[in-house]
Amino acid sequence: MATATEAPASSTAEGPTPHTQNQAHPSIYELMARVMNDVRDVGKNGFNDHQKYKFRGVDDFIGALAQPLRDHGVFMMTEILDFQVSIRGKMNAVHMRVAFHFYGPAGDKVTATTLGEASDTADKASNKAMSAALKYALMQTFMIPVDAGSLDDGDRDHPVGQRSPADGYMERLRKAAVWNNVTALQAMHTEAKADGLLNATVYAPGGDETTLGELIVARGTTLKNEAAEREKKKAAEAAAVAAQVAAETGTGSVAVDPEAFQPHPDGQDLANQAALATSREAVANIRSLADGQGVHLAGVLAPDSGQPDVLEAYLERRGAELASGSESDFEGFMRRVRNGWNSLAPTRMALEEARQKGINEVVPFEGDHLQIQDVLEIRIKQLKERAAQGGAGEASAA
Numbered sequence: 001m002a003t004a005t006e007a008p009a010s011s012t013a014e015g016p017t018p019h020t021q022n023q024a025h026p027s028i029y030e031l032m033a034r035v036m037n038d039v040r041d042v043g044k045n046g047f048n049d050h051q052k053y054k055f056r057g058v059d060d061f062i063g064a065l066a067q068p069l070r071d072h073g074v075f076m077m078t079e080i081l082d083f084q085v086s087i088r089g090k091m092n093a094v095h096m097r098v099a100f101h102f103y104g105p106a107g108d109k110v111t112a113t114t115l116g117e118a119s120d121t122a123d124k125a126s127n128k129a130m131s132a133a134l135k136y137a138l139m140q141t142f143m144i145p146v147d148a149g150s151l152d153d154g155d156r157d158h159p160v161g162q163r164s165p166a167d168g169y170m171e172r173l174r175k176a177a178v179w180n181n182v183t184a185l186q187a188m189h190t191e192a193k194a195d196g197l198l199n200a201t202v203y204a205p206g207g208d209e210t211t212l213g214e215l216i217v218a219r220g221t222t223l224k225n226e227a228a229e230r231e232k233k234k235a236a237e238a239a240a241v242a243a244q245v246a247a248e249t250g251t252g253s254v255a256v257d258p259e260a261f262q263p264h265p266d267g268q269d270l271a272n273q274a275a276l277a278t279s280r281e282a283v284a285n286i287r288s289l290a291d292g293q294g295v296h297l298a299g300v301l302a303p304d305s306g307q308p309d310v311l312e313a314y315l316e317r318r319g320a321e322l323a324s325g326s327e328s329d330f331e332g333f334m335r336r337v338r339n340g341w342n343s344l345a346p347t348r349m350a351l352e353e354a355r356q357k358g359i360n361e362v363v364p365f366e367g368d369h370l371q372i373q374d375v376l377e378i379r380i381k382q383l384k385e386r387a388a389q390g391g392a393g394e395a396s397a398a
Contacts, residue, residue, distance in 0.1 A: 024106075025073075025104065025105040025106040026104070026105075026106065027104065027106055027108055028074070028102060028103065028104035028106065028108045028109055028110050029110070031072045031073065031074050031104045031105075032074065032102065032104075032110060032141075032142070034068075034072045035065065035068040035069055035071075035072050035074060035142060036142050036143055038067075038068035038071065038072075039064050039065055039068050039142055039144055039145075040064050040145075041064075041144065041145035042060045042061055042064050042139075042144055042145070057135070058131040058132070058134055058135040058138075061134075061135055061138040061139055061144060062134075062138070064144060065138055065142060065144070073104060073105045074102055074103065074104055075102075075103055076100055076101065076102050076103075077100075077101045077103065078098060078099070078100055078101075078130075078134075079098070079099040079100075079101065080096060080097075080098055080099075081096075081097040081098065081099050081113065082095075082096060082097040083095075083096045083097075083126075084096070085125075091119040091120065091121055091125075092119060092120055092121070092122075092123075092125045093117070093118070093119040093125060094116075094117065094118055094119070094125040094126050094128075094129045095115070095116075095117050095129070096115070096116050096117075096126070096129050096130070096133065097113065097114075097115055097116075097133075098113070098114055098115075098116060098130065098133040098134070098137070099111050099112070099113045100112045100113075100114070100133075100134065100137045100138075100141075102141070110141070112137040112140070112141040113137075114133040114134075114136045114137045114140075115133060116128075116129035116130060116131070116132040116133030116134075117129055117132065118131075118132055165195070165197055165200065166192075166197050166200035166201075166202050166212050169188065169192055169197065169200075169202075169212055170202055170212075172188065173188065173215070173216070173219075174205075179219065180223065181223075182220050182223045182224060182227075183361055183362060183363070185216050185219055185220040185223070186220065186362065186363075186364055186369050187362065187369070188216055189213065189216045189217065189220075190369055192212055192213065192216070193213070197212055197213075198211065198212055198213030199211050199212070199213065200212045202215055204218075227331070231335060231338075261299065261301070261308045263298075263299055263300045263301050263308070263345075264295055264298035264299055264300060264311075266293055266295050266298070267290070267295040267298030267299065267300045267311045268298075268300045268301065270286050270289060270290050270293075270295065270300075270311060270315075271300040271301070271302065271303055271311055271314055271315075272303065272349055273286055274286050274303070274314065274315055274318045275303035275304070275318065275336065275349065275353065276353055276356065276357075277318065277322065278322070278329075279322060280319050280322045280323045283315055283318050283319040283322060284319065286315060287312075287315045287319075290311055290312070290315065295311060296311055296312045296315075297310055297311065297312055298310070298311050299311075300314060301343070301345050301346060302314040302317075303336055303340070303346060303349055304317060304318070304321075304335070304336055304339055305339045305340070305346075306339055306340030306341075306342070306343035306345070306346035307343075329357070329359075330359065330361060333350070333353065333354070333357075333359055334363075334372075336349075336350055336353075337350045337372075337376070341379070342383075343383075344380065344383045344384065344387065347376060347379050347380050347383060348380060350376055351373060351376040351377065351380065354372055354373050354376060355373065359372060359373075360372055360373050363375060365378075
């Protein structure tokens with residue numbers, strides 16, 4: 001059911017227009033006073049069956065004024081001064097400012113300006129806003145009597161501007177900073193759950209009816225799938241780079257059992273520094289240190305995969321990664337977390353990196369949302385417990 005609201009009218013008056021001056025006729029002021037004297041009162045003759053309230057319709061006011069205006073030679077012209085459209089769920093909402101010009105036979109006029117607002121699921125919002133503006137222009141310009149109390153009391157039970165509690169969420173959801181941000185969507189889902197609005201009916205951008213919770217989850221899933229595709233593409237590109245480095249330098253990956261692998265202490269330290277580096281130049285400096293110390297071919301646990309690798313090959317990948325600039329710092333950090341998720345050492349490295357860089361965004365974890373540092377601490381504890389139960393080495397736990 002559409003709803004409509006109006007604002008009080010304002011009136012201005014002008015003298016005879018240059019092309020229609022006729023001083024033999026009474027002024028518009030006198031004629032409007034006569035119309036006011038003749039107009040009858042208007043009661044609440046309409047009834048809304050859906051929302052169960054009585055109302056005074058614009059037809060009632062037109063009916064009350066039609067004959068007095070004809071009798072005294074007054075006619076009206078309409079002018080739209082301002083027009084705005086917005087969306088409220090499935091409803092089209094229209095806001096307009098309208099001027100109603102009342103002319104007399106002498107050519108002079110009085111103008112009443114009112115605001116009209118209305119909403120509708122189809123194409124009638126503008127019509128209803130016009131009717132709402134006209135209703136109050138007529139009522140207040142001619143001071144039409146209303147029965148059963150004052151105007152304020154008479155309209156107080158009219159459900160003006162009703163708004164769904166989920167509309168505020170939908171307005172926020174349409175903003176790019178939320179619509180394209182998984183973390184923001186997760187926070188909104190938690191908030192909507194606390195407000196009991198996950199099952200509220202809303203309309204997706206394509207117009208399909210759904211619930212607020214389903215819309216948020218669907219959008220988050222889409223973003224995660226897109227991110228996974230990007231990661232897959234980057235992984236393929238990184239593998240190609242590593243293969244090229246191996247072909248050119250003979251530095252293939254370390255083919256050993258990950259459970260028994262022991263990284264070179266100095267080489268691992270340099271690999272960890274490279275993982276925290278923020279520029280390709282910084283990685284190049286680390287590479288020079290590795291050459292100087294003679295550990296560039298040392299075996300390390302690669303921070304990006306958590307698997308045994310050659311330091312030289314990892315540094316080459318890390319430099320290429322920083323040069324591309326195709327991912328944010330947080331995206332790169334989360335990629336390293338995922339790659340090392342089943343290994344204790346990379347997970348510890350990720351926690352240390354998070355602490356050093358102040359990374360502590362909220363992420364989904366086991367049906368809840370926790371800060372990433374808390375997630376990593378929980379994961380380290382889980383890996384230690386699995387290692388103890390399975391007799392795995394300290395360096396890794398499957």
